[in-house]
Amino acid sequence: MGDAERNMGPGMLLVSANVGSIFEDPDNMLPVWLKEFLSTINRVRPQFIAMHCQEIGGKNYETSMQHVDVFLERLLSSEEMQGYDRARIFLDEDFKTVESFTALGSFYFVHESIRNASIYDWQARKFRSLSGREVYKGNINSIPFKHKEKFPQDFFPNFRWSRKGFLRTRWSICDSIFDLVNIHLFHDASNLIAVETWPSAYSNYRHRALEHTLKRISEDKHEKVPHFIFGDFNFRLDTQSVVKSLCATAKEERIGNDGQIKRLVYKEEGSENGKVVLTLEKKVFDHFNQEVFINDFKWLHQFDKETKRFADRLQELDITFPPSYPFSEDVREGRQYMKTRCPAWCDRILLSQSARDLIQRGDEYSPVYHVMGSNVCMGDHKPIYLYFRLVPDTDIFRALVPTPTVSPPCP
Numbered sequence: 001m002g003d004a005e006r007n008m009g010p011g012m013l014l015v016s017a018n019v020g021s022i023f024e025d026p027d028n029m030l031p032v033w034l035k036e037f038l039s040t041i042n043r044v045r046p047q048f049i050a051m052h053c054q055e056i057g058g059k060n061y062e063t064s065m066q067h068v069d070v071f072l073e074r075l076l077s078s079e080e081m082q083g084y085d086r087a088r089i090f091l092d093e094d095f096k097t098v099e100s101f102t103a104l105g106s107f108y109f110v111h112e113s114i115r116n117a118s119i120y121d122w123q124a125r126k127f128r129s130l131s132g133r134e135v136y137k138g139n140i141n142s143i144p145f146k147h148k149e150k151f152p153q154d155f156f157p158n159f160r161w162s163r164k165g166f167l168r169t170r171w172s173i174c175d176s177i178f179d180l181v182n183i184h185l186f187h188d189a190s191n192l193i194a195v196e197t198w199p200s201a202y203s204n205y206r207h208r209a210l211e212h213t214l215k216r217i218s219e220d221k222h223e224k225v226p227h228f229i230f231g232d233f234n235f236r237l238d239t240q241s242v243v244k245s246l247c248a249t250a251k252e253e254r255i256g257n258d259g260q261i262k263r264l265v266y267k268e269e270g271s272e273n274g275k276v277v278l279t280l281e282k283k284v285f286d287h288f289n290q291e292v293f294i295n296d297f298k299w300l301h302q303f304d305k306e307t308k309r310f311a312d313r314l315q316e317l318d319i320t321f322p323p324s325y326p327f328s329e330d331v332r333e334g335r336q337y338m339k340t341r342c343p344a345w346c347d348r349i350l351l352s353q354s355a356r357d358l359i360q361r362g363d364e365y366s367p368v369y370h371v372m373g374s375n376v377c378m379g380d381h382k383p384i385y386l387y388f389r390l391v392p393d394t395d396i397f398r399a400l401v402p403t404p405t406v407s408p409p410c411p
């Protein structure tokens with residue numbers, strides 16, 4: 001083994017994917033989605049994979065949950081996944097238990113080259129060595145290897161009880177200990193409300209839920225360890241400021257009845273035919289030029305403010321890809337947004353400072369934070385991923401947490 005290999009930590013791939021769309025049209029979308037995901041695995045060849053999925057079973061989960069088994073079987077039997085001899089998969093599918101159903105799916109795969117891998121038992125408060133592949137599905141409330149919570153109903157008032165919540169697991173990989181938290185926060189229900197103020201009411205709902213999650217992580221009885229939180233945060237841009245920027249030379253026209261605004265239309269001032277720049281309705285965000293979101297997206301970063309409210313506790317690598325939502329669900333269109341919402345980076349991978357310190361740095365080990373399936377249809381959300389090398393020196397972990405009882409260290 002050369003010095004470069006000896007100083008190289010295991011390759012880690014973290015993926016966030018809202019997969020609701022692929023279960024609505026599994027015949028067309030599932031093969032495309034899996035092909036793109038597996039090609040990423042084949043390209044980066046990670047030794048540990050953590051994929052956090054939201055909306056398992058789709059929006060019509062009562063009838064579409066059956067397709068999850070097909071998705072799982074194709075994933076596990078694929079050639080690209082055969083080198084991963086250990087797996088733990090958590091699928092919260094029991095939609096009849098409304099008070100705890102989150103539709104979260106967390107998939108973890110450990111490559112045969114990693115000899116030291118353990119998962120935490122939250123009930124016994126100790127690590128358990130991994131062997132084989134295990135799938136926990138249906139009602140997973142009693143499974144001890146995860147900490148799952150659904151957000152209280154009053155976190156999202158005036159709406160029926162949603163599927164939003166978080167699912168947390170804890171890992172020891174080559175003596176590196178960290179938490180992986182799958183999360184799904186509240187969406188924007190109406191563009192007309194989102195454009196009124198900043199922070200919007202929806203942003204405040206998300207802020208409260210994420211604060212709750214961080215508090216549950218930091219104040220429980222278990223040891224405090226580095227944590228990666230990734231999923232569909234549903235973070236949106238400052239819509240009010242985006243609209244002002246897009247329509248700086250346009251005149252606003254408000255359309256409605258009985259004192260209720262139903263539509264906002266922005267027309268270019270001075271043009272002969274009153275060119276429509278932007279139309280807003282509850283579920284319509286129709287701008288005449290999508291290029292400002294796809295190819296010229298950097299100007300939008302100034303309006304990406306929701307993560308800044310947590311800047312003292314959560315960090316993120318630089319975003320170099322277009323907003324991950326809401327892409328067309330037409331399999332023939334891979335680079336078109338739906339005209340429903342203002343494009344935004346809903347899907348994120350955030351990390352504590354201690355987790356960021358676990359990422360190996362250097363010319364040969366530069367982490368990659370990017371979108372998956374840039375040019376193909378992956379559903380309304382493009383999956384995003386973070387690939388990095390875990391630092392090989394375990395001194396940082398020994399300083400953070402006590403050494404767990406696990407199998408012999410990695411060579």
